[in-house]
Amino acid sequence: MDDLGIKELWLDDLLEDDFDPEAEDGTPSKELMTINMGPQHPSTHGVLRLVVTLSGEEVVKCIPDIGYLHTGVEKTAESKTYNQALTLTDRTDYLNPLINNLGFSLAVEKLLNITDQIPARAQVARVLLCELQRLSSHLVWLGTHAMDLGAQSTFLYGMREREMILDIFEMCSGVRMMTSYIMPGGLYADLPKGFEEAVAKFIKYFKKIWPEYGALLTKSELWYERTKGIAVLTPEQALGYGVTGPCLRACGIKYDVRKMFPYSGYETYDFEVPTATKGDVYDRFTVRMQEVEQTVRLIEQALQKLPSGEWQVSDRKIAPPKKWEIATNMESLIHHFKLFTEGFKPAPGEVYSRVESARGELAYFMVSDGSNKPMRMHIRAPSFTNLQAMPITLEGKAMFADIIAAIGSIDIILGEVDR
Amino acid sequence: METEPALIDPQRFPDVRTSDFRAADGTPTYIVPAAKVVEILRYLRDVERFTMLEDVTAIDWYPKEPRFQVVYNLLSIERQKVIRIKVDLPAQNPTIATVTNLWPGANWYEREVFDLFGINFEGHPDLRRIELPEDWDGHPLRRDYPVTGPRRANLPANWIRVEGRSGSPQ
Numbered sequence: 001m002d003d004l005g006i007k008e009l010w011l012d013d014l015l016e017d018d019f020d021p022e023a024e025d026g027t028p029s030k031e032l033m034t035i036n037m038g039p040q041h042p043s044t045h046g047v048l049r050l051v052v053t054l055s056g057e058e059v060v061k062c063i064p065d066i067g068y069l070h071t072g073v074e075k076t077a078e079s080k081t082y083n084q085a086l087t088l089t090d091r092t093d094y095l096n097p098l099i100n101n102l103g104f105s106l107a108v109e110k111l112l113n114i115t116d117q118i119p120a121r122a123q124v125a126r127v128l129l130c131e132l133q134r135l136s137s138h139l140v141w142l143g144t145h146a147m148d149l150g151a152q153s154t155f156l157y158g159m160r161e162r163e164m165i166l167d168i169f170e171m172c173s174g175v176r177m178m179t180s181y182i183m184p185g186g187l188y189a190d191l192p193k194g195f196e197e198a199v200a201k202f203i204k205y206f207k208k209i210w211p212e213y214g215a216l217l218t219k220s221e222l223w224y225e226r227t228k229g230i231a232v233l234t235p236e237q238a239l240g241y242g243v244t245g246p247c248l249r250a251c252g253i254k255y256d257v258r259k260m261f262p263y264s265g266y267e268t269y270d271f272e273v274p275t276a277t278k279g280d281v282y283d284r285f286t287v288r289m290q291e292v293e294q295t296v297r298l299i300e301q302a303l304q305k306l307p308s309g310e311w312q313v314s315d316r317k318i319a320p321p322k323k324w325e326i327a328t329n330m331e332s333l334i335h336h337f338k339l340f341t342e343g344f345k346p347a348p349g350e351v352y353s354r355v356e357s358a359r360g361e362l363a364y365f366m367v368s369d370g371s372n373k374p375m376r377m378h379i380r381a382p383s384f385t386n387l388q389a390m391p392i393t394l395e396g397k398a399m400f401a402d403i404i405a406a407i408g409s410i411d412i413i414l415g416e417v418d419r
Numbered sequence: 420m421e422t423e424p425a426l427i428d429p430q431r432f433p434d435v436r437t438s439d440f441r442a443a444d445g446t447p448t449y450i451v452p453a454a455k456v457v458e459i460l461r462y463l464r465d466v467e468r469f470t471m472l473e474d475v476t477a478i479d480w481y482p483k484e485p486r487f488q489v490v491y492n493l494l495s496i497e498r499q500k501v502i503r504i505k506v507d508l509p510a511q512n513p514t515i516a517t518v519t520n521l522w523p524g525a526n527w528y529e530r531e532v533f534d535l536f537g538i539n540f541e542g543h544p545d546l547r548r549i550e551l552p553e554d555w556d557g558h559p560l561r562r563d564y565p566v567t568g569p570r571r572a573n574l575p576a577n578w579i580r581v582e583g584r585s586g587s588p589q
Binding site: 066067070072074075076078079110111113239240241242243253255260346347348349350351352353361363365367375376378380384385388389392418419 | 440441442443444446448470471472473474476478479490492496499501503522523524526527535548549550551552559560562564566
């Protein structure tokens with residue numbers, strides 16, 4: 001290659017005046033470089049774009065640019081009846097559809113003032129399904145987070161177990177992910193035959209396999225190197241930015257909606273809220289790992305509690321009548337027709353209803369003007385707030401590769417960030 | 420929750436009134452004049468210990484007047500309490516002071532309200548569109564903005580006639 005002069009050209013470039021090489025005494029260059037990361041990058045868990053300014057390898061500034069997955073869910077919901085708008089909530093946080101369904105349903109039930117009428121079977125089934133959903137979401141988080149940091153096998157194991165949970169959801173609702181199974185007034189249908197056996201079998205298997213997950217990561221020196229002391233969030237910062245969920249609990253603040261504002265009978269279950277102290281990537285990891293164990297406890301309790309009986313409210317203006325009722329009763333036929341053409345009409349009012357999703361406090365702010373469509377449906381998305389706090393954990397104290405660890409540790413879903 | 424004393428002292432803040440719109444979740448709701456919102460939110464944060472700003476959003480009551488309402492949901496983790504503050508804003512040039520100096524997390528929420536409702540936040544450090552492209556026209560969450568989008572809405576009613584397809588002009 002020497003005869004083409006390539007080597008000389010390289011050297012000439014380096015010796016140009018505007019190039020700022022390391023000084024002779026070895027201090028690094030002060031020149032800043034701004035690079036674009038995403039939106040199409042596998043480690044950003046969706047379509048997150050970051051504009052990162054670097055000094056050498058240190059992060060000086062990190063500006064998230066969101067909106068690539070904006071689908072206008074809040075606007076669309078204004079032109080749908082309540083039961084139609086339910087299907088939109090599946091698609092916001094797509095790893096968490098059942099908890100989204102529950103958040104929406106609780107808000108609508110409060111607007112309809114039927115919160116105390118939900119039958120016991122529906123209440124317990126909701127808790128059971130939501131905890132299964134939390135488990136599956138944490139498995140995906142663990143797999144992708146570990147894969148970002150170089151541990152590929154965890155991803156395969158996580159996806160394998162998640163698929164078993166999705167099979168259980170498919171049993172119930174007919175679909176793996178976009179379930180729309182929890183509806184205002186109870187459930188979409190009764191739990192299928194063999195559901196309890198399937199869950200019990202899965203939990204038995206999962207409890208046996210779960211210690212392997214931790215061992216895969218925590219017995220590796222590399223894992224500690226990549227996570228400890230990285231992207232530290234202080235409690236003051238977390239409160240100022242409205243961070244919730246495992247990210248907040250990793251800073252030592254014990255806020256869990258299931259404990260503070262219990263819904264669906266969470267106050268009757270025995271479970272702990274795991275916390276940590278340092279608020280770094282490793283603490284968020286340990287908090288979620290302990291949360292998985294608490295989730296398994298909750299599923300076991302719910303499985304023992306699950307009563308038989310009705311699974312939706314008896315008011316046929318809210319819950320659709322059953323097939324045999326329609327076949328034998330004229331009034332039920334009218335109810336069915338009215339419900340699916342017009343829907344129900346909550347009295348005018350507003351509601352802000354919280355649930356604990358796998359990522360933090362998910363809330364639905366809904367306003368009814370007395371018509372059959374929500375006048376305003378606002379989703380308080382935990383990923384949105386948690387992502388906003390990410391740059392301050394990085395700027396001035398992290399290396400470029402730590403950004404990947406930080407994104408994985410806050411566990412964002414861009415469908416929910418952009419809505 | 421209803422029998423508890425008012426969270427905002429009516430003698431200290433005489434122009435704050437309780438909302439008469441039904442709050443189905445039982446959250447105490449107050450309507451605050453736009454000029455006083457920063458003062459009252461600072462009081463709630465520092466004196467009443469509502470340390471977390473959960474959410475900032477807005478409601479468009481078109482065609483009623485005052486048209487817009489900005490809604491703040493606050494949470495006190497230590498007191499296990501919630502409160503909702505609402506601010507009425509007119510249809511013409513709706514402007515309100517930013518609360519980003521109280522809670523840095525209000526930044527993106529206010530950008531979102533600006534983007535989707537067109538409400539200006541005075542003193543905001545970085546008031547740009549957040550969800551939509553920078554050159555987007557209009558504010559989609561306003562009630563008079565068509566669900567189908569401005570382009571579809573402005574086309575002639577019978578413009579879609581593709582062979583073999585049933586066009587559904589909106």
